[in-house]
Amino acid sequence: MNGLRKGQTATTLLARSRLAPRLFFSMYALYSVLIVVFFLVTSPYLLYQAVRYRKYVTSLPQRLGILPLSFNVDADESIWIHAVSVGEVLTARALLQELRERYPRLRIFLSTTTITGYQVARNNLQYIDEVFYFPFDFGFIVRRTLRLVKPRLFIMMETELWPNLLRACRSAGVRTLLVNGRISSRSYPRYRLAKPLFSHVLANVDRFCMQSDESARRIIDMGASPSRVTVTGSLKFDSLEVPGAAAATDRGRNRVLRFFRVTGDRPVVIAASTLKGEEEPVLEAFQRLRATRPTALLIIAPRKPERFDDVERLARRSGWNVARRSDLRVDAEPRHDVVVLDTIGELAQLFQIATVVFVGGSLVDAGGHNILEPAVFGKPILFGPHMQNFTEIARAFVDNGAAVQVRNGRELETALLELLADPVRRASLGAAARALVEANSGARVKSLDAIAQLLQPESQGNVRAFRPVK
Numbered sequence: 110m111n112g113l114r115k116g117q118t119a120t121t122l123l124a125r126s127r128l129a130p131r132l133f134f135s136m137y138a139l140y141s142v143l144i145v146v147f148f149l150v151t152s153p154y155l156l157y158q159a160v161r162y163r164k165y166v167t168s169l170p171q172r173l174g175i176l177p178l179s180f181n182v183d184a185d186e187s188i189w190i191h192a193v194s195v196g197e198v199l200t201a202r203a204l205l206q207e208l209r210e211r212y213p214r215l216r217i218f219l220s221t222t223t224i225t226g227y228q229v230a231r232n233n234l235q236y237i238d239e240v241f242y243f244p245f246d247f248g249f250i251v252r253r254t255l256r257l258v259k260p261r262l263f264i265m266m267e268t269e270l271w272p273n274l275l276r277a278c279r280s281a282g283v284r285t286l287l288v289n290g291r292i293s294s295r296s297y298p299r300y301r302l303a304k305p306l307f308s309h310v311l312a313n314v315d316r317f318c319m320q321s322d323e324s325a326r327r328i329i330d331m332g333a334s335p336s337r338v339t340v341t342g343s344l345k346f347d348s349l350e351v352p353g354a355a356a357a358t359d360r361g362r363n364r365v366l367r368f369f370r371v372t373g374d375r376p377v378v379i380a381a382s383t384l385k386g387e388e389e390p391v392l393e394a395f396q397r398l399r400a401t402r403p404t405a406l407l408i409i410a411p412r413k414p415e416r417f418d419d420v421e422r423l424a425r426r427s428g429w430n431v432a433r434r435s436d437l438r439v440d441a442e443p444r445h446d447v448v449v450l451d452t453i454g455e456l457a458q459l460f461q462i463a464t465v466v467f468v469g470g471s472l473v474d475a476g477g478h479n480i481l482e483p484a485v486f487g488k489p490i491l492f493g494p495h496m497q498n499f500t501e502i503a504r505a506f507v508d509n510g511a512a513v514q515v516r517n518g519r520e521l522e523t524a525l526l527e528l529l530a531d532p533v534r535r536a537s538l539g540a541a542a543r544a545l546v547e548a549n550s551g552a553r554v555k556s557l558d559a560i561a562q563l564l565q566p567e568s569q570g571n572v573r574a575f576r577p578v579k
Contacts, residue, residue, distance in 0.1 A: 136305065136306045137306075140272055140306060141247060173244065176258075180258075181259060184259055185215070186259050187216040187261065188260060188264065188564075190264045191221070191269050193243070194226040195223070195229050198233075199229065199233075203556075204557065205217065207557050211561070218238060220240070220241050227240060228454070229453060244274075251273055251274040251277045255277055260278075262283070262284045262560065263284070263285045265287045275314060284315050285314045286316045287319075288556050289320055290320060292324045294497055301330070307331050307332055310332075311331060311332045312334075321343075339559060343552055344556060346550045347552050347553035348553075349485045350485070365455040366459070366462065368441075371406060372442065376404070376405040376529055377464050378464060384412055386473045387470075390518025392407075394518070395447075397525075407429075407448070410450040410459075424447045424449065429446040431449065433451045434450045464489075464529065466483040466490050468480045468491070471492040472517070472518065474495045477498050477499050478498075478499075480499065485543065487542060491513050491525065493514070493515055493516070493521070494516050506545060511542040
């Protein structure tokens with residue numbers, strides 16, 4: 110009987126070993142089918158965006174893995190960095206100069222998903238050879254892209270985990286690294302539902318550089334090997350351009366200031382990266398503010414370019430004298446109440462003239478946006494209750510008296526009025542914000558050490574491995 114049981118166990122193990130590859134293959138097949146279904150369902154919306162805003166039209170060949178003939182004509186090996194949109198593109202800036210200096214024989218390519226991310230990368234980043242649109246995650250498309258890009262290392266910014274691409278990288282011998290990784294409280298439950306697939310996907314990633322212990326624990330729970338997970342801190346702190354640090358190039362970056370020659374006693378409120386549903390409370394708060402500060406200027410920077418027209422119409426319907434940044438005269442002070450910033454890549458430098466900054470994506474449930482760019486200029490910052498995408502940073506700013514978090518439009522109005530009436534409070538918030546930025550740098554060095562370990566396995570870095578709490 111014992112021998113029979115042993116035979117049955119061996120047979121069962123053999124059957125399971127044959128089943129595992131089939132299950133593995135079926136999950137990837139199901140994932141590819143779901144992508145097709147997603148495209149079919151969203152195609153009317155995508156077609157509408159293409160017709161009305163000319164989105165996706167010119168980028169389609171690159172998204173299909175068809176890159177220009179001149180892209181990598183000599184078939185050089187490269188480092189491929191993927192940064193989905195503007196925030197990730199600007200974060201990648203922290204690594205580029207060192208990568209160029211350390212690996213001069215490798216080309217540096219950067220891909221992005223959004224049009225604004227593409228524009229910011231082309232217009233604002235140095236040390237990269239080419240920018241292109243990220244390919245659709247179908248096996249035959251990503252394999253074609255890999256043949257053209259020829260990466261030795263593929264770097265994903267934050268949480269860009271694409272199953273078919275990572276699988277193709279593993280098959281082609283391309284090392285893979287997640288940098289500045291985070292798993293937000295909103296996305297974590299969704300990832301856990303797909304844990305059987307993600308455990309296979311994460312096995313194709315060589316190293317995970319996570320922003321916090323919490324994100325590290327979450328990605329380990331999703332299936333990442335603890336030995337491959339590193340806590341580096343947030344690279345966003347290191348990606349900021351410190352004022353005055355690059356005087357030789359400041360004139361070019363600061364060109365936007367020539368269109369805002371505001372006098373020193375004129376209050377400037379900047380509503381940064383706003384989404385639909387946030388401009389109304391901002392304009393209402395500005396209405397109250399103008400009752401006591403009649404010269405105040407409001408600059409609204411919508412997050413999405415396709416909303417420039419809508420925001421301009423909304424401000425005009427509210428009775429304001431409105432201009433768009435592209436219509437302003439150079440070397441003059443705007444004689445308007447509200448300016449809609451309808452340009453790409455100028456917002457960060459405009460924070461220099463702000464009296465108070467409200468960071469959008471936070472009054473509506475969108476997860477918030479980056480608060481570090483106004484902080485580096487020592488500006489008082491307001492944001493709403495929805496900061497899931499920047500949980501640790503937002504908490505640190507509030508706990509250290511470096512920002513004010515409001516719960517709704519009414520509290521935004523109250524906080525704005527109080528700050529405009531209290532220069533000492535503004536200075537205190539701004540100084541705390543700047544100090545917090547300066548105190549939290551260091552992720553760049555740890556991330557570069559992780560890169561060195563993958564590109565040069567024999568090198569020894571000083572990155573510490575994360576050990577999960579038992």
